[in-house]
Amino acid sequence: MLEFAILGLLHQSPMHGYELRKQLAQVLGGLRSISYGSLYPALKRLRAAGFVTTDEPDRHAPLPADAPPLTGRRGKVVYTITAEGKERFHELVSQAGPEAYDDSGLFGVRLAFFRHTAADVRLRILEGRRRTVERQREGLRSSVTRARERLDRYTLELQRHGLESVDREVRWLSELIDSERKNADSSGADPPRTDPETPTPTG
Amino acid sequence: MLEFAILGLLHQSPMHGYELRKQLAQVLGGLRSISYGSLYPALKRLRAAGFVTTDEPDRHAPLPADAPPLTGRRGKVVYTITAEGKERFHELVSQAGPEAYDDSGLFGVRLAFFRHTAADVRLRILEGRRRTVERQREGLRSSVTRARERLDRYTLELQRHGLESVDREVRWLSELIDSERKNADSSGADPPRTDPETPTPTG
DNA sequence: CCCCCGATGTATCGTTTCGATACATCACAC
DNA sequence: GTGTGATGTATCGAAACGATACATCGGGGG
Numbered sequence: 001m002l003e004f005a006i007l008g009l010l011h012q013s014p015m016h017g018y019e020l021r022k023q024l025a026q027v028l029g030g031l032r033s034i035s036y037g038s039l040y041p042a043l044k045r046l047r048a049a050g051f052v053t054t055d056e057p058d059r060h061a062p063l064p065a066d067a068p069p070l071t072g073r074r075g076k077v078v079y080t081i082t083a084e085g086k087e088r089f090h091e092l093v094s095q096a097g098p099e100a101y102d103d104s105g106l107f108g109v110r111l112a113f114f115r116h117t118a119a120d121v122r123l124r125i126l127e128g129r130r131r132t133v134e135r136q137r138e139g140l141r142s143s144v145t146r147a148r149e150r151l152d153r154y155t156l157e158l159q160r161h162g163l164e165s166v167d168r169e170v171r172w173l174s175e176l177i178d179s180e181r182k183n184a185d186s187s188g189a190d191p192p193r194t195d196p197e198t199p200t201p202t203g
Numbered sequence: 204m205l206e207f208a209i210l211g212l213l214h215q216s217p218m219h220g221y222e223l224r225k226q227l228a229q230v231l232g233g234l235r236s237i238s239y240g241s242l243y244p245a246l247k248r249l250r251a252a253g254f255v256t257t258d259e260p261d262r263h264a265p266l267p268a269d270a271p272p273l274t275g276r277r278g279k280v281v282y283t284i285t286a287e288g289k290e291r292f293h294e295l296v297s298q299a300g301p302e303a304y305d306d307s308g309l310f311g312v313r314l315a316f317f318r319h320t321a322a323d324v325r326l327r328i329l330e331g332r333r334r335t336v337e338r339q340r341e342g343l344r345s346s347v348t349r350a351r352e353r354l355d356r357y358t359l360e361l362q363r364h365g366l367e368s369v370d371r372e373v374r375w376l377s378e379l380i381d382s383e384r385k386n387a388d389s390s391g392a393d394p395p396r397t398d399p400e401t402p403t404p405t406g
Numbered sequence: 407c408c409c410c411c412g413a414t415g416t417a418t419c420g421t422t423t424c425g426a427t428a429c430a431t432c433a434c435a436c
Numbered sequence: 437g438t439g440t441g442a443t444g445t446a447t448c449g450a451a452a453c454g455a456t457a458c459a460t461c462g463g464g465g466g
Contacts, residue, residue: 018415026354026358027358029362030347030366031343035455076414076415111357112357114357144233154315155315157379159232162234164371168367172364221442239445239446240423240426240446241422244422278430279431280444
């Protein structure tokens, strides 16, 4: 998930790790954030896989043990997506299976990059997400019903609140789906692959 | 957080790990769950700290390397809270600082054990949580306002949805707080020193 | 002029958590 | 009897976390 988000952001423009983290917080919905302990190892992995490059020489290579522990002169590093990275991103962005919507976090990131996603894939992800959340809702409903007598007021309040949130999410998804369907109808049957640079489609 | 929840559940009755996990899922609000990879190490820690005991002899001790890898005869293990564990739980349950409400997960667990929590502590936790969420809401609001033009429709939809959820949570907390205050008024016997902080100038 | 402070920036450490998996027992239907 | 799903204990490697160290740079106040 993190890898996907990083590739998506670098796809738009090269960035420092610091800036990446800030943008990531926005993409993650505004309240969730990613720690450096996750970000830098992830960048290291992406770099090792050849999906991103840095402008500096290999600062990630292990140091000889007798060298000073890399104190002093720690330069800024700009991360840039490679051709392989863009390929990988487009491969990921075209996937519409359960992995795209079963996890709430990944779904959020997928949504954040919907402008890079083909219309039919968008629709399948939204519908998949709705089904997933609906199933959660049913599980929660029966759980609340079963536990009505055994649990105290506060636990029940918590579950009731959670249930209402899930309910709201279903309605929200339904609105998005309706909106997608309307757009699809008016734009014709053949969904063209979305261009990264297209400005707002139908504001 | 996990430790607190485990102690709280074992405080009510001894349990197997498996049962513990199921109850944990309920306590966590119904949609979140804890993996065995978290549960068993947590139990091991609690056991090492003397807060829980098991009915079986020390199955957690390291094995000699030449022994078969513990296959065969793996008995059930009932976990029971100790006197020290109960003491620890009551110590934790009386805390009302930021650690009790800044994290959404821990707040949920605290709420789940409110029936073991003193009325004044309950109120302080709820009010603290509301302030935390209100701050989140303000941050989110300004973020949405600032980013209105730069972001695409889907990202904005995601943020709008998040904002409404946070809004709903504030209202929910306010209802709980009102209810707590009413109870405190009618029961009278409870702590007189309720709010040293802001009298909440409307939500 | 200098010094401190807060934002920017890179990076690692130890600990915790996760998802997947292996393995075992038991109830019960077929 | 036999398999199939619930119950049950447990570990593994990968990943993420929170805290922290370290460094540079702009500007504002003494």
